Amino acid sequence: MKDLVEFRWHGRGGQGAKTAALLLADVAFMIGKHVQGFPEYGPERMGAPITAYDRISDKEIRVHSNIYEPDFVVVVDETLLNTVDVTKGIKEGGAILINTERSGEELLPLLNGFEGRVYTINAREVCERTLGKYFPNTPMLAAIVKISGVIEEKQFLEEMEKSLAHKFAKKPEMLEGNMKALRLALEEVH
Amino acid sequence: MSIKNRMSGNEALGEAIRQINPDVMPAFPITPSTEIPQFVSNMIANGQVDTEFIPVESEHSAMSAAMGSEAAGARTITATSSCGLALMWEVLYVAASSRLPIVMCCVNRGLTGPLNINAEHSDSMGARDSGWLQIYAENNQEAYDNMLMAHRIAEHPDVRLPLMICQDGFITSHAVENILLEEDGPIREFVGKYEPEHYLLNEKETMAMGPYANSPYCMEAKRAQVQGMMNAKQVILDVAKEYAKISGREYGLFEEYKMNDAKYVLVAIGSACGTIKDAVDELRKEGIKAGMIKVRVFRPFPADELAKALSKASVVAVMDRAESYSGQGGPLGAETMAAMYRNKCTAEAINVVYGLSGRDVTVKDIKKLYLQLISIEANGAKGREYQYLGLRG
Numbered sequence: 001m002k003d004l005v006e007f008r009w010h011g012r013g014g015q016g017a018k019t020a021a022l023l024l025a026d027v028a029f030m031i032g033k034h035v036q037g038f039p040e041y042g043p044e045r046m047g048a049p050i051t052a053y054d055r056i057s058d059k060e061i062r063v064h065s066n067i068y069e070p071d072f073v074v075v076v077d078e079t080l081l082n083t084v085d086v087t088k089g090i091k092e093g094g095a096i097l098i099n100t101e102r103s104g105e106e107l108l109p110l111l112n113g114f115e116g117r118v119y120t121i122n123a124r125e126v127c128e129r130t131l132g133k134y135f136p137n138t139p140m141l142a143a144i145v146k147i148s149g150v151i152e153e154k155q156f157l158e159e160m161e162k163s164l165a166h167k168f169a170k171k172p173e174m175l176e177g178n179m180k181a182l183r184l185a186l187e188e189v190h
Numbered sequence: 191m192s193i194k195n196r197m198s199g200n201e202a203l204g205e206a207i208r209q210i211n212p213d214v215m216p217a218f219p220i221t222p223s224t225e226i227p228q229f230v231s232n233m234i235a236n237g238q239v240d241t242e243f244i245p246v247e248s249e250h251s252a253m254s255a256a257m258g259s260e261a262a263g264a265r266t267i268t269a270t271s272s273c274g275l276a277l278m279w280e281v282l283y284v285a286a287s288s289r290l291p292i293v294m295c296c297v298n299r300g301l302t303g304p305l306n307i308n309a310e311h312s313d314s315m316g317a318r319d320s321g322w323l324q325i326y327a328e329n330n331q332e333a334y335d336n337m338l339m340a341h342r343i344a345e346h347p348d349v350r351l352p353l354m355i356c357q358d359g360f361i362t363s364h365a366v367e368n369i370l371l372e373e374d375g376p377i378r379e380f381v382g383k384y385e386p387e388h389y390l391l392n393e394k395e396t397m398a399m400g401p402y403a404n405s406p407y408c409m410e411a412k413r414a415q416v417q418g419m420m421n422a423k424q425v426i427l428d429v430a431k432e433y434a435k436i437s438g439r440e441y442g443l444f445e446e447y448k449m450n451d452a453k454y455v456l457v458a459i460g461s462a463c464g465t466i467k468d469a470v471d472e473l474r475k476e477g478i479k480a481g482m483i484k485v486r487v488f489r490p491f492p493a494d495e496l497a498k499a500l501s502k503a504s505v506v507a508v509m510d511r512a513e514s515y516s517g518q519g520g521p522l523g524a525e526t527m528a529a530m531y532r533n534k535c536t537a538e539a540i541n542v543v544y545g546l547s548g549r550d551v552t553v554k555d556i557k558k559l560y561l562q563l564i565s566i567e568a569n570g571a572k573g574r575e576y577q578y579l580g581l582r583g
Contacts, residue, residue: 025366029196038365041307041548060368062464064329064361065552 005150006067007054010086011076014046020076020137021052024144028056030159031151036061049084056150072148075099076123076136081107087114097144097189099123099136104190119147121189130180138178139185146186153186192370192437199330199362202369203269203295203355204229206337208238209377212293213264213384216244216255220274221307222359223297227269249274253281253292260290261399263389265341268292271359272299275313279320285352286321287415288400291344292352294322295337298460298511299359300547308548309358311459311512315521321415323353323422324489328463331369332486333357335439338372341381342429348421358461358511360548376436419490426487443492445484446499448474452481454563455500455537457526458509459485462544462551469556480560491525497533505563506530506539509579513543519576540571544579555580 007024011017018039025037036055053067069089078100080086087096095117098107104118111118121143123136131138145156160182161175168174197205203226207215217227233239244259246252252268260266270278275296285292300310314324323344327333336355344353357363390399403411423443434440445463448470449455456466463484473480483499485492500506508527510520518524523541530539542559545551559579566574 022366026196029368034368035196036365036367038360041360041364062329063468063553064358064365064461064464066550068552 001056001058001150002071003059004055004057004061005072005148006070007056007072007074007144007148008067008070009052009054009074009076010080010084011050011052012046012080013048013050015076016135016137017050017074017076018052020074020141021054023137023141024054025056026163027141027145027156027159028054028150030163031155033057033150034059034061040066049080070094072097072144074140074144076140078102078107081110085112087111087116090114090116092116095119095147097121097140097147099140101125119143119189121185123185126181126184126188130184131177138181139188142182142185143189146189157182192372194368195371196366196368197330198364198366199327199333199357200225200297200364201229202330202334203337204233205371206334207267208233209338209372209374210267210341210381211239211378212241212267214242214244214256214259214266215268216246216252216259216266217268217270218246218249218252218274220249220271222299222363223269223271223274223295225363226295226297249277250281253278253285256292257281257285257288257290260285260292261288261389262391263384263386265384266292267294269295269297271297272307272313273302275317276301279317282317282320282322282352284400287411289350289415289418290352291341291350293337293340293344294352294354296354296356297359297363298356304547306547307359309361309461309511310546310548311356311510314354314356315512315514317354318489318521321351321419322489323349323351323419323487325353325355325426325487326459326485327355327357327362328461328484329362330365330367331439332441333362334369334371335433335437335441336486338377338381339429339433341384342432343422343425345384345386346422346425346429347387349418349425351415351418351422356460361461370437370439372437380433380436422490423487423492441486443487443495444499445486447482447484449481449483449499451479452502453479453504453567454560455481455483455503455506456509456556456559457483457485457496457500457506457522459488459522460511462509462511465551465553466556469553469560472553473557473560478560478564485522488522491529493525493529494533496526497529497535500530500535500537501533503537505567506537507542507559507563508539510541510543511545513546519543523576538566538571540566540574541576542579543577549580551580
């Protein structure tokens with residue numbers, strides 16, 4: 001991993017992009033990294049575009065500004081591709097991950113001439129097959145972990161299992177569903 | 191042993207409050223400080239603290255209730271932001287002049303106009319003349335550490351003044367970052383039990399609180415209040431030394447970053463200081479003698495100490511995350527420059543207003559400002575004495 005890896009998340013209010021960004025920081029912390037996970041607050045309402053950020057580093061993180069040149073961008077809601085310049089500032093060698101049922105090639109015309117790597121995952125399908133409900137956070141988190149390589153997959157799954165076991169101590173069926181969603185997402189990201 | 195964790199600035203304050211276990215918390219919710227009373231309410235429901243939470247109908251009532259309970263002899267905290275702090279205004283002065291060591295978590299957010307919820311120091315800077323101590327944090331770690339030291343400072347017999355623990359709204363209050371927490375045992379011993387010398391519920395000593403004072407008494411009361419503020423400097427340093435024995439983290443009135451041989455210096459408060467440190471490191475690699483002073487304690491204002499630290503600088507930019515509408519700069523600028531003048535500091539000094547209503551400030555912005563200081567050294571300030579950073583063209 002580089003000294004510092006930076007992520008930008010695009011979602012809509014209520015979809016959990018902020019929660020997903022904080023989860024990524026959380027799991028990176030658990031394997032001993034320095035982390036920063038924070039949302040950018042604009043108008044707080046359901047459905048409005050929101051941005052969240054992560055920094056992951058081996059060194060102490062002191063900077064307190066938004067991220068303009070991320071290594072990775074995650075788009076939780078593909079309808080944002082029409083209105084938000086999601087590829088803006090992505091570093092050379094960086095990548096974008098989009099939650100969609102379409103392929104990366106199909107989406108290219110919406111990416112403002114982006115020349116980096118484009119990954120897609122159908123988070124809805126992953127959720128329906130594993131959780132029975134649409135919570136795009138879990139699959140998006142697994143997919144970005146895989147793409148970015150900030151955490152080794154096996155270690156990621158172990159840490160997530162510990163964390164989810166604690167979170168869902170009273171709902172063990174949720175633990176199983178979420179773990180399945182994570183594993184399936186690791187396979188389904190293209 | 192410090193415990194590694196990660197949490198937001200508000201969560202860090204919640205954790206500090208759990209460890210302090212204050213007697214009373216009256217509060218009214220307002221973004222971005224709302225989570226703090228929410229966390230405390232949860233902790234009360236879970237039996238983790240035995241604090242009495244008083245839900246009130248406004249911030250004016252929150253501060254009034256805080257005064258009542260602190261006067262009664264109960265260790266009292268509250269939390270607020272922005273317009274909430276403004277609604278407390280009248281009572282802030284009464285609390286300070288009644289010498290009540292209430293501790294407030296102030297999560298800094300701009301005062302309205304235009305309505306905005308983001309980070310700015312106009313709320314607490316507006317209250318700078320209310321007689322409250324003010325200590326500002328750069329990050330979640332400092333918010334936590336400052337909160338744990340707060341009661342020891344405010345309640346000290348040489349001080350006896352209320353204290354605001356300030357941190358930048360959203361930028362640190364809602365950002366999850368690494369943090370080192372301390373164990374409950376040593377912290378509880380350090381914070382100690384609150385045993386006020388005078389309090390209303392003491393049946394052996396009848397007293398009045400906040401009475402009318404005629405002019406033969408009023409001025410003396412105010413002068414005595416200033417003395418508490420002046421005494422606080424030493425108390426803050428003493429408490430910080432003692433806290434360092436537990437945590438290994440020691441704090442001064444301000445932090446000097448790469449100041450040994452610094453010619454170009456930024457003076458700032460709060461979360462931007464981390465960004466400035468990164469910029470200083472990059473400039474140092476290019477051979478530019480950049481440095482920074484982060485003011486932690488704004489009340490009392492460490493005027494002479496700060497001027498001394500700036501005595502070898504060539505050009506200083508004082509950074510204000512608040513406008514004072516004086517037409518010539520912000521509050522930190524005015525006070526720093528007054529301190530420099532009184533101490534015959536010869537550095538050129540400018541005042542930069544930045545980050546209003548949460549306007550982002552980046553390492554790039556800060557580096558550009560340092561380069562401007564080099565140009566000012568060569569050519570003079572020439573109309574750049576009071577300027578805005580990050581303003582759109």
